[in-house]
Amino acid sequence: MLPRRTFIILVLLAVAVVASVSAYSFLRSQESAITIEPSMNITHYELNRKTSELVSVNITNFSNSSATLVSAKMVKIQSGIAVSSSTFQSPFSLVANSTIRVPLNFKLDPEGADYFIYIYTSKGTAIKGSISYP
Amino acid sequence: MIWTALTTVMLVLGLFGLALTFYAATKALGITKKIAKASMEEKYSLEKDYYLLSTVVWVILLSRIVASGMFWVTNESLIPLIPGAMCQFGVSQAGSPYSWIDTGLKLFVLFAYGIWLSLDLINRRVKGAPLLSTLSKIFLVLLPLLLLDTILDVAFYYTVTPVVVPCCRTVFTAESPIPCPYCFVFHDAPMFLVVxxxxxxxxxxVLWSLAVRHYSLKNKELEGVGMDAIRKLVLLALGFAILGTIAVIPAILQVLGAPAFVH
Known part of the structure; x- marks a missing residue:
């Protein structure tokens, strides 16, 4: 009876380790598979240092084609986890050779961290930027 | 030293543990030396001595187990007080080198201390305390670990100062294959703490049950109590393993996606 229970414990532990490692690897591979828009950049980050918030970002489109921005995600680099994300109720239209302000209101770690910001387009590509806080 | 309620408690627990450890060590040494040649009368007196030692060791080990848990809470509370620290990595940098050795030690002290506690628990339930000599010897074996554990706590919390430190962002960058364990577990995926x-x-x-099994097989008087203890320990272990497995599901969900809100 004793070895069987101990064996079950070891199996449960192995399952948990494999599941956790697989989930994390899947997350990292998903992130590296994102197609980044080469001619669209995040050109300004508006921060509220009192509330430790990323209020908004300015996105500049240097290309001759327009894009529709549908969602945003913020990944904390040190942990590799998406700490905030949002879907825009009314997508933002980014016309060619223009800049728009996208409100985010993402909470930042007041102690400090580095983040990747992904703004997703309707084509499934993303505009990537990074920020170090504070 | 950074004086906060938690660092003070950790320092007091360290000093308290150190003082009691020295007292218990002399008692354990005395029992170990005398027990082999003792007459019946002396054995009875040593048994009484052992009960005092056992009580003191329970206080020491339980206080060390409490300190092991409080270690993480205290370090977490020091983050805002150390410039540049974003997680416990920064706190450990400020208290280096004691903090790093202490962190490593804290991960397995519970396993070692629990062996003595579980063996003493079954020893108390059997007439004549058959493990009296063994437990005194095991305590002496645990002594270096116990001293290192308490001394490192005192050294770490006494020397940690609010110096500017580089935190985990210097080690864990976007290219790192693994995340910063402190940021990951304590800040961004806290469900993994439960796991x-x-x-x-x-x-x-399970380890404690193996120790109980080892000594129960060696000592016929302990067999009944020992087997009962093993059953309870393993059942409890299974319960915790199931709890951990259940907690893995929300923990993985926490990692896979931040709650998206509609803007």
Whole structure:
């Protein structure tokens, strides 16, 4: 009876380790598979240092084609986890050779961290930027 | 030293543990030396001495187990007080080198201390304290670990100062294959704390049951009580393993996606 229970414990532990490692690897591979828009950049980050918030970002489109921005995600680099994300109720239209302000209101770690910001387009590509806080 | 309620408690627990450890060590040494040649009368007197030693060791080990848990809470509370620290990595940088050795030690002290506690628990339930000599010897074997554990706590919390430190962003960059364990577990995926603690306790209970099994097989008087203890320990271990497995599901969900809100 004793070895069987101990064996079950070891199996449960192995399952948990494999599941956790697989989930994390899947997350990292998903992130590296994102197609980044080469001619669209995040050109300004508006921060509220009192509330430790990323209020908004300015996105500049240097290309001759327009894009529709549908969602945003913020990944904390040190942990590799998406700490905030949002879907825009009314997508933002980014016309060619223009800049728009996208409100985010993402909470930042007041102690400090580095983040990747992904703004997703309707084509499934993303505009990537990074920020170090504070 | 950074004086906060938690660092003070950790310092007091360290000093208290150190003082009691020295007292218990002399008692354990005395019992170990005398027990082999003792007459019946002396054995009875040593048994009484052992009960005092046992009580003191229970206080020491339980206070060290409490300190092991408080270690993480205290370090977390020091983050805003150390410039540049974003997680416990920064706190450990400020208290280096004691903090790093202490962190490593804190991960497995529970396993070692629990062996003595579980063996003493069954020893108390059997007439004549058959493990009296063994437990005194095991305590002496645990002594270096116990001293290192308490001394490192005192050294770390006494020397840690609010110096500017480089934190985990210097080591864990976007290219790192693994995340910063402190940021990951304590800040961004705290459900993993439940998973780690549950599995840690489960493994510890299995190890303790193996120790009880080892001494129960060696000592016929302990067989009945020992087998009963093993059953309870393993059942509890299984319970914690199941709890850990259940907690893995929300922990993985926490990692896979931040709650998206509609803007």
């Amino acid at each position: 780690i603690v549950s599995y840690g306790l489960s493994i510890a209970l």
